[in-house]
Amino acid sequence: MSRPILSFALLWAIALCGARTTSLGAQLTQAESQVLQDRLLQTNLRGPRWTGNENQYTMTELVAEGMENAGLDVDTIEYDFYRWDPRWWTLKLTLVNGTVIGVPTTGYWPYSGNTNLSGITAPLVDVGTFGILPTGDGDPSTLNLSGVAPLSSGGSIIFFDNPSPTHNYSEPGYHLLGTSRNISSSQIPELGNLTNPHWQGTKTLDWTALYQQGVVGAISAWVNTSDDNAALQFLPNVGSPGNGSTPNAYTVPALYVGSTTGQMIRGLLASGVVANATVVLKAPDVWAQTQTVVAHLDGAAADDTDDTILIFTHSDGPSIIEENGPLVLLSIAEHFASYTPKILNMSLDFVITTGHMSGHHLNESAWMSDYPELLQNAKFAIACEHFGALEWKDEFSSPSMTPVYSATGNLEPMWTMANESKASGSLHDSYLNAFDGTPSSLRMALLAPEYVNGTRSPWYGVGGSAVLGRSSIPTIGIIPQPDYLWASMTDGGWSKLDMNALMVEVDVLIALIQKLDARYVSSSDAESRSRAP
Numbered sequence: 001m002s003r004p005i006l007s008f009a010l011l012w013a014i015a016l017c018g019a020r021t022t023s024l025g026a027q028l029t030q031a032e033s034q035v036l037q038d039r040l041l042q043t044n045l046r047g048p049r050w051t052g053n054e055n056q057y058t059m060t061e062l063v064a065e066g067m068e069n070a071g072l073d074v075d076t077i078e079y080d081f082y083r084w085d086p087r088w089w090t091l092k093l094t095l096v097n098g099t100v101i102g103v104p105t106t107g108y109w110p111y112s113g114n115t116n117l118s119g120i121t122a123p124l125v126d127v128g129t130f131g132i133l134p135t136g137d138g139d140p141s142t143l144n145l146s147g148v149a150p151l152s153s154g155g156s157i158i159f160f161d162n163p164s165p166t167h168n169y170s171e172p173g174y175h176l177l178g179t180s181r182n183i184s185s186s187q188i189p190e191l192g193n194l195t196n197p198h199w200q201g202t203k204t205l206d207w208t209a210l211y212q213q214g215v216v217g218a219i220s221a222w223v224n225t226s227d228d229n230a231a232l233q234f235l236p237n238v239g240s241p242g243n244g245s246t247p248n249a250y251t252v253p254a255l256y257v258g259s260t261t262g263q264m265i266r267g268l269l270a271s272g273v274v275a276n277a278t279v280v281l282k283a284p285d286v287w288a289q290t291q292t293v294v295a296h297l298d299g300a301a302a303d304d305t306d307d308t309i310l311i312f313t314h315s316d317g318p319s320i321i322e323e324n325g326p327l328v329l330l331s332i333a334e335h336f337a338s339y340t341p342k343i344l345n346m347s348l349d350f351v352i353t354t355g356h357m358s359g360h361h362l363n364e365s366a367w368m369s370d371y372p373e374l375l376q377n378a379k380f381a382i383a384c385e386h387f388g389a390l391e392w393k394d395e396f397s398s399p400s401m402t403p404v405y406s407a408t409g410n411l412e413p414m415w416t417m418a419n420e421s422k423a424s425g426s427l428h429d430s431y432l433n434a435f436d437g438t439p440s441s442l443r444m445a446l447l448a449p450e451y452v453n454g455t456r457s458p459w460y461g462v463g464g465s466a467v468l469g470r471s472s473i474p475t476i477g478i479i480p481q482p483d484y485l486w487a488s489m490t491d492g493g494w495s496k497l498d499m500n501a502l503m504v505e506v507d508v509l510i511a512l513i514q515k516l517d518a519r520y521v522s523s524s525d526a527e528s529r530s531r532a533p
C-alpha cells in the first residue's frame with residue numbers, strides 16, 4: 001500500500017525540483033537532500049565522533065573528499081594530541097560493617113583521571129555544593145575541603161552536588177534583534193527561562209591543584225535534573241589543565257551520579273556508616289590524529305576580489321545533532337558548486353574545525369592563526385551547528401515535582417548570536433528575511449550579547465565564533481542548544497533528529513547566502529563608485 005504512494009511522492013518531488021536552472025533556487029534539490037539524509041544516517045551508524053577518534057577522522061576525510069570532488073580547493077590542518085579514552089567506569093561504597101554497595105553512575109567527568117580496573121579506594125568526604133557565580137561560572141571556593149586527608153596519608157575521594165547554571169536571554173545581557181517570521185517573543189518562552197544540564201560544562205575545577213590538596217577521586221551529583229537527562233553528559237570544558245601534548249596529566253578520576261543517588265550518598269556519609277569509596281575509571285591516554293578541513297569555492301567575482309562569506313562549524317561530538325554541521329556544509333558546497341554559470345559573485349570559505357570536545361586540550365580556534373587570510377577575506381561570517389534538533393526537557397509535575405525527561409513536541413529554538421555593529425545590519429536583515437515562508441515550528445531568536453556594568457554576556461557556539469562575533473566582521477552564530485547536546489545516546493541521537501526541520505534549516509542558510517551575495521558590493525566596486533563624479 002505504501003509503495004505506490006512513495007513512488008508517487010518521489011515522482012512529484014522530481015517534477016518539482018527538476019533540472020538545475022540558473023534562477024535563484026534557494027533550496028537543496030530532492031536529490032541533494034536525499035544524499036544528505038543518506039550521509040547523516042550512515043555517519044551516525046559508525047558511532048560517535050569524539051575528538052581524535054577514528055569515526056571523526058573518517059567523517060572529516062569524507063567531507064574533504066566530497067568538497068574536492070565538487071571542485072573546491074581543499075586543505076586539511078592535521079593535529080596530534082593525547083585523547084582521553086573512557087572505557088570502563090564503576091563506583092562502589094564500602095560500609096564500616098563490610099557491606100559493599102554498587103552505586104549507579106550517570107557517567108564520567110571528561111579528561112579527569114585514569115585508574116586500573118581495581119580503581120582507587122580512599123575515605124569519602126562530603127565537601128558540599130559546588131556553587132555558581134553570578135556569571136554562571138563555578139565557584140570552587142564554595143567547596144569545603146577541610147576534611148580531606150593529605151596526599152601523604154593517601155588522600156580522600158570527595159563528594160559534592162553540582163547545580164547547573166540557567167540562562168535568561170530576557171535579561172539586559174542580551175538584546176533580542178528579531179525572530180523568525182517576526183513571531184512574538186511569547187512564542188519562545190524559553191527566552192526567559194532556559195535550563196540545561198550541559199551548562200555545567202562552564203564550571204571548571206583545577207584538578208591538579210585539588211590533587212595537591214589530597215583529592216584522589218571525585219563524585220559529582222546532578223541536582224534539579226532527571227537521571228535520564230543527566231545520563232552520559234560529556235562536559236567538554238571541564239577537563240584537567242594541559243594542552244594534550246603530554247600524557248597522564250589527568251590525575252583525579254571523577255564520576256557523576258544522578259540526583260537521587262547523590263542524596264543517598266550524602267545521607268550515608270552523614271550517618272557515618274561509609275568506610276571508603278572505590279572509583280574505577282579506566283581511561284587511558286591515546287595518541288590521536290585529528291584534522292580541521294578548510295575549503296574554498298570561487299564566486300563569479302573571484303578574479304576581481306578576494307571577498308568571501310565564511311561558513312564554519314565543528315566536526316566532533318557524541319551525536320548526529322551535535323556534529324551534523326560538516327555534512328550540511330558539504331551539501332551547501334555541492335549545491336553552489338553545481339551551477340554553471342556561477343550564481344554567486346562572492347566566494348565561499350568553509351571551515352570544519354576540530355577540538356570542540358577535547359576538554360580544551362586542543363585549541364579549536366587554531367585555524368584562525370593557521371590561515372589568517374580566512375578572517376582577512378571574510379565580509380560576513382556564519383557559524384552554524386546542531387541542525388534539526390527536537391526539544392526535550394525535564395517536566396517537574398506536581399505533586400512529587402520529580403523531573404521526568406520527555407519530548408516537548410517542539411523544535412529546540414534556533415538561538416542565534418549576533419554582533420550589533422552598524423555594519424552587521426544587512427546580515428541581520430538578510431537572515432531574518434531568510435525565514436519568510438518557513439513553517440511555524442521553526443522558532444528562531446536573534447540575540448546580541450550586550451555589556452552590562454562593564455561585563456559582556458557570553459557568546460555561545462563553536463570555537464572561534466565568539467572571536468569573530470567580537471571582531472569587526474558581521475557575524476552570526478546559529479546554535480540551538482538542546483539538553484542532550486553533549487550526551488552520549490545509544491542511538492547516537494537519531495531519534496532526536498527531525499529530518500524535515502533539518503532540511504528547512506539548510507534551505508534558510510542557502511537563502512541567506514544568496515541574499516548576502518545579492519546585497520554585496522565588493523570593496524573595489526565601492527571604491528570605483530566613490531571615485532565617480
Ligand SMILES: *[C@@H]1O[C@H](CO)[C@@H](O)[C@H](O)[C@H]1NC(C)=O
Pocket residue numbers: 094095096097098121122123275276
Ligand atoms: C575500605 O574499608 C574497608 C572496610 O572498613 C576496609 O576493610 C578496607 O581496608 C578499606 N580500604 C582502604 C583502601 O582503605
Ligand SMILES: *[C@@H]1O[C@H](CO)[C@@H](O)[C@H](O)[C@H]1NC(C)=O
Pocket residue numbers: 095097098099273
Ligand atoms: C551494614 O550497614 C548497613 C547500613 O547501616 C545496613 O543496611 C546493613 O544491613 C548492614 N549489614 C550487615 C551485614 O550488618
Ligand SMILES: *[C@@H]1O[C@H](CO)[C@@H](O)[C@H](O)[C@H]1NC(C)=O
Pocket residue numbers: 115116117118119120121
Ligand atoms: C591499581 O591501582 C591502585 C591504585 O593506584 C594500586 O594500589 C593497585 O596496586 C593497582 N592494581 C593493579 C592490579 O595494578
Ligand SMILES: *[C@@H]1O[C@H](CO)[C@@H](O)[C@H](O)[C@H]1NC(C)=O
Pocket residue numbers: 125126144145146147148
Ligand atoms: C567543613 O567540613 C568539616 C569537616 O568535613 C566540618 O567539620 C565543618 O563543619 C565544615 N564547615 C562548614 C562551614 O560547613
Ligand SMILES: *[C@@H]1O[C@H](CO)[C@@H](O)[C@H](O)[C@H]1NC(C)=O
Pocket residue numbers: 181182436437
Ligand atoms: C518581518 O518584519 C520585517 C521588517 O518589518 C519585514 O521586512 C518582513 O517582511 C517581516 N516578515 C514577515 C514574515 O512578516
Ligand SMILES: *[C@@H]1O[C@H](CO)[C@@H](O)[C@H](O)[C@H]1NC(C)=O
Pocket residue numbers: 168170171192193
Ligand atoms: C528572566 O528575566 C525576565 C526579565 O528580567 C523576567 O521577567 C523573568 O522572570 C526571568 N525568568 C526567570 C525564570 O527568572
Ligand SMILES: *[C@@H]1O[C@H](CO)[C@@H](O)[C@H](O)[C@H]1NC(C)=O
Pocket residue numbers: 193195393394395396
Ligand atoms: C522554567 O522551565 C522549567 C523546565 O525547563 C519549568 O519546570 C519551570 O516551571 C519554568 N519556570 C518558569 C518560571 O517558567
Ligand SMILES: *[C@@H]1O[C@H](CO)[C@@H](O)[C@H](O)[C@H]1NC(C)=O
Pocket residue numbers: 223224
Ligand atoms: C535544586 O535542588 C536542590 C537540592 O536538591 C533543592 O534544594 C532546590 O530546591 C532545587 N531547586 C529547584 C529550582 O528546583
Ligand SMILES: *[C@@H]1O[C@H](CO)[C@@H](O)[C@H](O)[C@H]1NC(C)=O
Pocket residue numbers: 243244245246
Ligand atoms: C603544550 O604544553 C607543553 C608543555 O607545557 C609545551 O611544551 C608546548 O609548547 C605546548 N604546546 C602548544 C601547542 O601550546
Ligand SMILES: *[C@@H]1O[C@H](CO)[C@@H](O)[C@H](O)[C@H]1NC(C)=O
Pocket residue numbers: 363364365366367368369370
Ligand atoms: C587559540 O588560538 C587562537 C588563534 O587562533 C588564539 O587567539 C588563542 O589565544 C588560542 N588559545 C589558547 C588557549 O592557546
Ligand SMILES: *[C@@H]1O[C@H](CO)[C@@H](O)[C@H](O)[C@H]1NC(C)=O
Pocket residue numbers: 172452453
Ligand atoms: C549594574 O550596576 C548598578 C549600580 O551598581 C546596579 O544597581 C545594577 O543592579 C547592576 N546591574 C546588574 C545587571 O548587575
Ligand SMILES: *[C@@H]1O[C@H](CO)[C@@H](O)[C@H](O)[C@H]1NC(C)=O
Pocket residue numbers: 300301343344345517518519
Ligand atoms: C554579480 O556582479 C555583477 C557585476 O557587478 C552584477 O551585474 C550581477 O548582478 C551580480 N550578480 C548577483 C547574483 O548579485
